[in-house]
Amino acid sequence: MDHVLRTHKITKYFYDPEKFQVLKEIDLVVNKGEFLSLVGKSGCGKSTLLYVLSTMDTDYEGELEISGQRLTGKNQNALARFRNEHIGFVFQFHYLLPEFTALQNVMIPAQKLGRYTRSEIEERAYEKLKMLGMHEHALKPSAKLSGGQQQRVAIARGIINDPDIIMGDEPTGNLDSYNTGLVFEIFQELTHTYHQTIIAVTHDEAFAHKSDRIVEMSDGRIVHPGGVLLPKMQT
Amino acid sequence: MKLSISIAKTHLLSRPKQTLVAMLGVTFGIGMFIAMVSLMTGLNNFTEELTMTSSPDIHIYNDIAEGRPTLLSVVYPDALQVVHHQKPKQETLKVRHALQLATLLRNDTRVSGVAPTLSSQVFYNYGPVQLNGMIAGVDILEEDKLFNLRAKMKAGRIEDLKAHAEGIIMGIGLARKLQVHHGDRVVITTPQGYTMTLKIVGIFQMGIGTVDNIRSYANISTVQTILQQDPSYITDINVKLKDLHQAKQLAPEFQRLSGYKAEDWETANATFLTGSIIRNILTYSVSFTLLVVAGFGIYNILNMTIHNKMKDIAILKAMGFAGKDVKQIFMIQSLVIGFVGSLAGLLIGYTLSLIISKVPFNGGDFIALDHLPVNFNPRYYFIGIVFGVATTAVAGYLPSRKASKLDPIEILRG
Incomplete structure (x- = not known):
């Protein structure tokens, strides 16, 4: 099976208030279609790792490669373009743009990418919303939606450009158990039906245990690489 | 670009009051500039015209008061000579x-x-x-x-x-x-x-x-x-x-x-022309002050907007908007405020000028004037809009740059 993401000895320091090594030579390979949970205690560095993987944090040592592209050392504009095309995000707080409708929120990353015409984008956005059961709320202002609904719209926005990876930072952290279940089902469907790769940082043990692979971190190291689907080590 | 415009538009329209206040600042500044400059240049043109009617371009005459060298200084150019109360001869x-x-x-x-x-x-x-x-x-x-x-x-x-x-x-x-x-x-x-x-x-x-x-x-x-x-x-x-x-x-x-x-006429009418220059300086400095104040207003409002929109900016950046895209979104907002505000300012300035030009004004015996002279030269309207847009561009640039430099991780991590 192909890997989508690979890191080589990723090391990162925090300098404030004093020098502190938050990530210690992380080697991680994520395969296509894997639903991976990144778990660990608070402060173990899992969120920090996710933001390095997301390409938003460029202040690290080591190497990062996604979809066969080496991303270490690229400039911010190139990385922004890369994120737009290859990475979808789902955050704990839904972070929809409140002045826009649900549909517009979903459309924005696609309009930014500019691969399709506006009407095509609108059609695709409707499709994604429908997949998540949100098409009835498409024209509502996003601020008028409930938390669970907003998170589903956010997921639709995350997958509008058919990204190689969806990255989630506590995607269910702010949801009740019903909506947590719903979001989990959506993720599962995405991985199983559409072979979508998902990396989610989570505190939620139940959520993690239902995912395909659990990577456990402690003190800036991966202490348990999971590996249900781990292929033969490719350094 | 189109997307930036649509986001900028949504931002502006979702807070109509704030947008309006920012625009009014520019409108007021430009409106006053137009009204003042129209009246001042109108007065300047009027006085210049008067000057022209009363003095020729060049006036040639026998100036008896023109200094006349003494005979001594002609004969002994280096000599020390003292002549008291030199008077012109009968001429x-x-x-x-x-x-x-x-x-x-x-x-x-x-x-x-x-x-x-x-x-x-x-x-x-x-x-x-x-x-x-x-x-x-x-x-x-x-x-x-x-x-x-x-x-x-x-x-x-x-x-x-x-x-x-x-x-x-x-x-x-x-x-x-x-x-x-x-x-x-x-x-x-x-x-x-x-x-x-x-x-x-x-x-x-x-x-x-x-x-x-x-x-x-x-x-x-x-x-x-x-x-x-x-x-x-x-x-x-x-x-x-x-x-x-x-x-x-x-x-x-x-x-x-x-x-x-x-x-020449400029020398003959130096006092009139000095008046023109002073009026011009006054007009431009007052207008400039008004616009700077309007600029601070825009700077403030945009700064506030960006502060309120930190999360949005972070998510836009996560989704693949580069710093320059974010900058563009906020620059478009300030330019729209500047442009629309300036246009409204031109309109208000024109209306004010029109009203001023109708006001009866008695010039008295000294100057034949029944109402204030107002200049409707389109040039000043052009300067006004350029001035207005330039001010807002400068005022908008700093907050926009701040937004473009924002680190999304700090906000997304909470």
Whole structure:
């Protein structure tokens, strides 16, 4: 099976208030279609790792490669373009743009990418919303939606450009158990039906245990690489 | 770009009050700029026009007060000499060979008109009272070419002066003081005691009290007669140039050519022109201040917007908006505020100017003015909009840059 993401000895320091090594030579390979949970205690560095993987944090040592592209050392504009095309995000707080409708929120990353015409984008956005059961709320202002609904719209926005990876930072952290279940089902469907790769940082043990692979971190190291689907080590 | 515009538009429309307040700042600044600059340049143009009607582009005359070197200093240029109370010798004001000089000047391609004149102080007799004034002996048709007298006639025609050897065209203020009308006769006396009765064939109004209240025109020969001088006696040559802004350069040349003092209009009217400059400085500094204040308003509002939109900016960046895209979104907002605000400002400025131009204003005896002069030159409207948009661009740039530099991780991690 192909890997989508690979890191080589990723090391990162925090300098404030004093020098502190938050990530210690992380080697991680994520395969296509894997639903991976990144778990660990608070402060173990899992969120920090996710933001390095997301390409938003460029202040690290080591190497990062996604979809066969080496991303270490690229400039911010190139990385922004890369994120737009290859990475979808789902955050704990839904972070929809409140002045826009649900549909517009979903459309924005696609309009930014500019691969399709506006009407095509609108059609695709409707499709994604429908997949998540949100098409009835498409024209509502996003601020008028409930938390669970907003998170589903956010997921639709995350997958509008058919990204190689969806990255989630506590995607269910702010949801009740019903909506947590719903979001989990959506993720599962995405991985199983559409072979979508998902990396989610989570505190939620139940959520993690239902995912395909659990990577456990402690003190800036991966202490348990999971590996249900781990292929033969490719350094 | 299209996406940035649509996001910017949504941002602006979702907070109409804030947007409106920001725009009003610009509108007020530009509106005041237009109103002020219209009135000030209107006044400047008016005074300049007045200046032009009362003084020729270049005035050539015999300046007796012109410093005269003493004989000693000519003979012993290095010697120390002390001369107290040097006085001019008895000299006539005559410009020699004036008519030949006039012909010479007329043939100059840069000159559009030359009028030799002679003028003298006279007393206008009004019963037992004598009013002090000036009489200018002119070729009235030449004079008309220089000063457009025809348009300033309140009674009579300028040709009437040609027909009446003993005619006089009088300033309106003077006529009023003397209580005389078109067709009446007036007695004038020269300082030398020569008295003559002249018929008023016309009345003019220049619009400036200092001219209208003392001056009158007569034929050259008439004035030569009352001064008891020969027919070649001319005291002044007035020159009109094709381009009046050349006056300052040409005056010294004409001075060398004629051997007499040649004074350009800018030097002759330095006080008027200084007034113009000061008015311009005032207009631009007040407008600039207003716009700076408006600029601070925009800076503030945009800063606040960006502060409120930190999360949105972070998520936009996560989704693949580069720093420059974010900057674009906020720059578009400030430019739209600037442009729409400036346009509204132009409209308000125009309306204000229109109102000002209708306000009755009594210039009194000194200046003939019934309402304020306002300049509707489109140039200032263009400057206004450029000024407005530029200010908002500067005011918007700093917050926009801040937004573009924002680190999304800090916000997304909470």
